[in-house]
Amino acid sequence: VAVHDCGLVVNALTAESQVHGGIIQGISYALYENRILDQATGRMVNPNVEQYKIAGSLDVPEIDVTFLPVWDGVNNTHSVGIGEPSTVATAGAVANAVSHAIGARITSLPITPESVLAAYDGAQRRKAEGESGGGGVA
Amino acid sequence: MNTFTLLPVLSLADGARESARPGSILKAGGVDLLDRMKEGLEKPERVISIAHVPGHDAIEMGSPARIGALATLARIDGHAELRRLFPALADAAGGAATPQIRNMATLGGNLAQRPRCWYFRQADFDCKKKGGSQCFAQDGENRFHAIFDTDVCCCIHPSATATALLAYDAKLETVAPKGPRTIPIEEFFVGPKEDPHRENRLAPGEIIATIVIPQPAAGTRSVYKKLKEKESFDWPIVEACVAISVAGGTIRDARVVLGSVSPKPRRSREAEKILTGARPSPELIGRAADAAVHGATPLSQNAHKVRLAKVMLERALREALA
Numbered sequence: 296v297a298v299h300d301c302g303l304v305v306n307a308l309t310a311e312s313q314v315h316g317g318i319i320q321g322i323s324y325a326l327y328e329n330r331i332l333d334q335a336t337g338r339m340v341n342p343n344v345e346q347y348k349i350a351g352s353l354d355v356p357e358i359d360v361t362f363l364p365v366w367d368g369v370n371n372t373h374s375v376g377i378g379e380p381s382t383v384a385t386a387g388a389v390a391n392a393v394s395h396a397i398g399a400r401i402t403s404l405p406i407t408p409e410s411v412l413a414a415y416d417g418a419q420r421r422k423a424e425g426e427s428g429g430g431g432v433a
Numbered sequence: 434m435n436t437f438t439l440l441p442v443l444s445l446a447d448g449a450r451e452s453a454r455p456g457s458i459l460k461a462g463g464v465d466l467l468d469r470m471k472e473g474l475e476k477p478e479r480v481i482s483i484a485h486v487p488g489h490d491a492i493e494m495g496s497p498a499r500i501g502a503l504a505t506l507a508r509i510d511g512h513a514e515l516r517r518l519f520p521a522l523a524d525a526a527g528g529a530a531t532p533q534i535r536n537m538a539t540l541g542g543n544l545a546q547r548p549r550c551w552y553f554r555q556a557d558f559d560c561k562k563k564g565g566s567q568c569f570a571q572d573g574e575n576r577f578h579a580i581f582d583t584d585v586c587c588c589i590h591p592s593a594t595a596t597a598l599l600a601y602d603a604k605l606e607t608v609a610p611k612g613p614r615t616i617p618i619e620e621f622f623v624g625p626k627e628d629p630h631r632e633n634r635l636a637p638g639e640i641i642a643t644i645v646i647p648q649p650a651a652g653t654r655s656v657y658k659k660l661k662e663k664e665s666f667d668w669p670i671v672e673a674c675v676a677i678s679v680a681g682g683t684i685r686d687a688r689v690v691l692g693s694v695s696p697k698p699r700r701s702r703e704a705e706k707i708l709t710g711a712r713p714s715p716e717l718i719g720r721a722a723d724a725a726v727h728g729a730t731p732l733s734q735n736a737h738k739v740r741l742a743k744v745m746l747e748r749a750l751r752e753a754l755a
Contacts, residue, residue: 335569351664
């Protein structure tokens with residue numbers, strides 16, 4: 296569910312489509328996109344669409360867009376852009392959902408199986424230490 | 434890409450003879466070959482295409498089952514009788530790559546494709562597999578690399594169908610200028626210790642003609658599982674495949690294979706030993722999965738793959754024994 300305020304919606308279909316695109320790109324930003332550099336040479340090791348991952352059709356969820364035009368854009372169209380805002384919010388929303396599911400924060404993107412496991416293990420360890428009285432409250 | 438002559442042939446014997454000549458390379462679906470040519474890893478003068486050789490894409494579900502090496506992954510995925518008897522092979526084929534690629538990619542090509550290691554795939558890295566002296570992944574970016582047999586070249590074998598065919602104890606019939614032969618799939622793959630420059634035993638001009646799979650014992654259940662980062666078009670992080678027959682509440686026979694964990698698809702005899710003759714239980718599944726990843730030597734960035742391999746194998750075993 297994406298709720299956005301871009302002022303006056305001039306064309307409902309294209310505005311919604313813009314948010315769809317932003318969300319799909321936001322999912323890639325949250326979960327997939329990663330420019331991986333070889334530490335020894337500085338060369339990018341994944342300079343192709345096979346290994347530089349972006350969301351494909353099967354990775355796209357159902358998207359429900361609502362516009363709440365409250366803000367009156369400070370220009371004569373009463374509208375503002377909606378391209379980037381939908382991308383930015385999506386990564387945060389995905390990270391919040393992961394955090395809610397595993398009980399630990401992940402503070403770097405992309406969120407991968409590896410980083411989820413590491414964050415989950417860290418949370419379990421802190422919990423165990425807390426229960427045994429070894430450590431303070433995190 | 435370099436310029437080359439495309440030579441379509443109409444029989445595998447012609448393909449074998451022509452592709453054995455210097456400067457020639459064999460093409461079936463062309464999926465992996467064209468990738469390698471675009472990256473400048475292969476510069477053949479002649480591309481010998483067997484894509485349209487008639488009769489070698491048939492799927493015959495007799496005992497044993499015989500699958501022509503030119504059968505596409507899409508057809509293997511969509512073949513109802515094959516899916517009923519060999520669901521792990523159908524799932525491995527149907528879960529690979531994308532629908533477009535599965536419509537082109539052949540089973541033979543899937544088995545003979547070269548690794549996707551990102552150092553191997555870039556011409557600028559003169560890695561061991563390309564005849565250089567160094568494996569760049571060992572101390573480099575290795576999150577997707579091997580967790581077993583990592584000491585020479587730590588690439589992983591990319592074939593999903595190989596993982597399944599190893600569980601089914603398949604045999605490969607080949608044709609070559611020297612004549613036909615049959616290679617059990619377990620002996621087909623070559624690890625980097627033996628020779629880092631190739632991944633299988635095919636000689637120059639030798640072509641996989643048919644994949645032969647014995648009829649599974651009554652009551653055999655097989656499962657293929659894999660974990661990917663995304664659902665569309667992604668290579669697996671780990672794969673697990675099991676084929677298990679149970680009779681009278683006891684496991685009679687078990688084949689356990691892990692994929693994407695080593696330079697060759699990895700059969701775990703240790704896990705099979707634990708399962709065979711035992712009665713299924715959650716404790717048994719855990720012990721078998723532990724045994725399958727025992728002795729792993731993960732690299733600097735991929736220790737998580739050990740755990741994920743164990744989890745995928747447990748899931749496969751649970752489903753097969755449910």
